[in-house]
Amino acid sequence: METRAPYVLIGSFVLAAILAVFGFVYWLNNTGGIGPRTNYHVQFQGPVPGLLVGAGVLFNGIRVGEVTQLGLAPDNPRFVNATVSVATTTPVRADTKVGLEFQGLTGVPVVTLEGGMIVASSGEPPTLIADAGAGQSMTQAARDALRRVDTVLEDNSGPLKDTIANFKTFSDGLARNTGKLDGILAGLEKMTGGGAPAQKITYDLRAPQNLGTAGKRLSAPLAIPEPTAVAMLQTQRMLFSPVGDIKGFADFLWADSIPKLVQARLIDSFENYDIAHAPLRSTDLGQADYQLLIDIRRFRIATDGETRAEIELSARIVDKNGKVVASRLIETSEKLDQVEPSAAVAAFDVAFSRIAKELIGWTVQAV
Secondary structure: OOOOHHHHHHHHHHHHHHHHHHHHHHHHHHOOOOOOEEEEEEEEOOOOOOOOOOOEEEEOOEEEEEEEEEEEOOOOOOOEEEEEEEEOOOOOOOOOEEEEEEEOOOOEEEEEEEOOOOOOOOOOOOEEEOOOOOOOOHHHHHHHHHHHHHHHHHHOHHHHHHHHHHHHHHHHHHHHOHHHHHHHHHHHHHHOOOOOOOOOEEEOOOOOOOOOOOOOOOOOOEEOOOOEEOHHHOOOOOOEEOOOOOOOOOOEEEOOOHHHHHHHHHHHHHHHHOHHHOOEOOOOOOOOOEEEEEEEEEEEEEOOOOOEEEEEEEEEEEEOOOOEEEEEEEEEEEEOOOOOHHHHHHHHHHHHHHHHHHHHHHHHHHO
16 A cells, blocks of 8 residues: 555646646636637738748737748739737727838847728638738848839939039039139129129329420321230239239229220320321221331339339331331339329329320331
8 A cells, every 4th residue: 555655646746737737728828818819811912031930910019919820822922821810809900901020130020910990791800911012121122222223223324424424514614614603793793782892993094285386297197006015914903013912002993904095195195296197096997107016014113112103115116018117115214102092193194294205206206
């Protein structure tokens, strides 16, 4: 009797353990777990990478079941059929949206259920159709998008090259015409009243008046073309030597460019000397027998040492055949007590008056 007692005890313990396991499973499925289950068929219209039997099923983000079966659709190998088992209390509707999400760092896929308003008719649970592309991960979506972009670029490589070349041509044109564009914008700004344009003050050069009674007269028609000069002298600004920005002359302008101004005042001077035999401009009608050709070498204010207004002209008289009849160099200067526009113009008037008188006397002797 004592020998058989341990076997009875062991057998009773094993039987109790088996009953406890079955009881725990029953409790888990009916009372303490997620309760009764309902199976639904889900069809994915594309690949479901990484989805496995046993993967979770979420409804509005809450786990309500798992995938119990996976297989390819027999009528369409591109489709995937799945069976999901979810808690019976889950409000799955005929229009519930089905998708696939990839969770965590490893991208574990889970089936997602969301929303739905249409109540299915009684009977067999409805088949849920997943949205197209529901099984596409972010990586795959990005890869497909890049592939489509690459296809578009490849198909339009020619027009894109032409467009880039046109942009380059346009930008090169803008770079070459920056100065003109600045001028156009400045003009538009002034036209529309924008900005505060500085008021320029214009000064004229005066021709000598008192030249006395004309003695010797010009014996043949004479023309005075526009004088020649280096580019620096083709300006209306007051020039200085050494070159510098002298205070008070920022808004200074001669009435015309220096060569045209000298031409006009030389003709005025000849007219003041003898109006009846005054020289012509080169653009006037008719052809003169002689031309007085002037080259302007200096027309500036010198500030090195004693401040002075300097004028230097190279003069040549040529006949209608181009032969030089006479030539000379004429230069003069006038002291400038104060470096300011009015005093500078007065000094140039005095200096030019001497130049004009000397040039007239020399010309009438040569012609």
